[in-house]
Amino acid sequence: MKVTCVGGGPAGLYLSILLKRQDPSTEITVHERNAEGSTYGWGVTYWRGLLDKLHAHDPESARAVEEASVRWCDGVAHVGDRSTRHRGDEGFGIGRHRLLELLAARARSLGVRLEFGHEMTADELPADADLVVAGDGLHSTLRGRSADHHGTRVTAGRNPYIWLGTPKVFDAFTFAFVETEHGWIWCYAYGYGAEGSTCVVECAPETWTGLGLDRADEAEGLTLLGKLFERLLDGHPLIGRSTSDGRTQWLTFQTLTNQRWYRDNVVLLGDAAHTTHYSIGAGTTLALEDAIALAAALRAHPTLPGALAAYQREREAALLPVQSAARHSAQWYENLPRYINLPPHRMFALLGQRHSPLLPYVPPQLYYGLDKAVGQVDALRRFKRWLGPKLARTAHTRAPAGRD
Missing domain, CATH: 1.20.5 (Single alpha-helices involved in coiled-coils or other helix-helix interfaces)
Known part of the structure; x- marks a missing residue:
């Protein structure tokens, strides 16, 4: 079997590992548009359940990922000058660069060919490929070529947000809510190693424009956010990832769904197939679970159409509760004033219940x-x-x- 994977993120790399383990004779090439060693973001999160699955499917890469990860069990919320801490499930953080490095090394050791620094287009796909995997993210060019067939739908969220880093290492998954004259602004922060932490800052559109963040360049924006979250950062700076013209990369979250995940021998994987709001911390987990399910379907079914249909059925069923949780989680933050003035321990308790479909309708x-x-x-x-x-x-x- 000859497999071409477009996109060298966690899903594409892990799928190549699993397929090589199932059948070493499989010829697999992973094409990644970015240069090797360059990636966006700082760290990613995952939970014990994913780690158990990784150990079950490839113990060697699972051990490497676990050893390179930091872990926490506490959640902390700072609301103005009040704070509360709660014990929760065991969580893990790992640098995205380190995760990709480990998966790429494991894939190479099994004989996977990795090609970096070139964006593979549909016209360049090898004609003799038995399977083409579109693992090229939210803005997938392969999916975009057949968007009508896939039934692609993208829905924009309300709140602007930005991914940032900091050299401060948090020992718990941390939330900080700061009140300004233009409304509340908040941060999700988690450590991913000795080098630092990820910080995702979010606010309502009127707060964003009221603070002037919509007009600030990167340096101005980081200075302002550093002052707002001064207590949280303990003197550590925030680190941005600017565009070529110096603008900060504020976004609104794009929730993507597809009615059909494959066409002929092309199949969607990870963010090319679906996205879930970052506030539930499931993106990397879902991408790796996609890879596990697709590899299993290809092993279990004698024909490619049967395997791809089984893969979509399994993953759609698994995603339903996750997508519901993500939708309600995003709505919780979009309706933050409804909860923010509760006593901190109560607000934090409802923060933990933000996935509930009942919560928006009960005082x-x-x-x-x-x-x-x-x-x-x-x-x-x-x-x-x-x-x-x-x-x-x-x-x-x-x-x-x-x-x-």
Whole structure:
């Protein structure tokens, strides 16, 4: 089998690893438009569930990724001058550059051919490729050529946001909300290694324009944001990624969906197939899970059409709850004034519940009370299930001997 993968992100590289492990005779070439070692962003996040899957499918690359990752269990929220910290699930951060470096090295060791520094167009695809993987991101040129067939839909979010870095290393997944005369602005921050952390800054459009961030060049914008998040950064700078004309890269999130994920021998993978709002931290996880599912479908089905159809069915079903969670998470932030004036521990609790489809329709204080009560009921039920067998055993050992 001959496979051409367009896009050398985590999904394309990991798919090439899995296909080579399944059949070393498979000829695989990964084409990446950027030069090797250059990538956007700072760090990515993932959770224990993904790491377990990576260990199950390729232990060698999983060990390398885990060793290069930092981990945390706490979440911290700063709201103005108030703070709260909660213990949560185990999370991981790794530099995007380091993740790609590890996956590329593993792919090469298995015999995958990697080509960097050239954007592969549809006209340049090898005619003898059995499978072409479009892993070239949100703005996929391969998908764009057949957008009508794929049923591509892109929906823009309301709030502007920007990806930034900082040399400060956060020991927890950290949220900071700062009130300005033009409204609230907030930051999501997480460490990815000894070199620093990722910071994603977001605000409402009226706050963005009111603060002048829409008109500021990169230096001016970073200076202003550094002052706003001075308490969070402890004197550390924010680092941007400017365009060639010096403008900062403020964006609005693009939610992408496709009705059909493949055409003939071309299949969509990762962000070329779907995107989910960054506030749930699932982009890299979903891309790698796509690769796992596609490799499994190709192994299980004797024909390519059957394999690609099975891949789409599995991933669409898996994505439904994630896409719903991402949609409600984005809406939570877009309606931040509804929650921000709650006591910090309550606001943080509802921040953790932002995926709920019920939350937007229930008064926040009432939802918090109901959620807490349900949690207590669940805890009581678990305690009773744990206690019941122990009481039964105790009663049995203390009962007088019976007569036969």
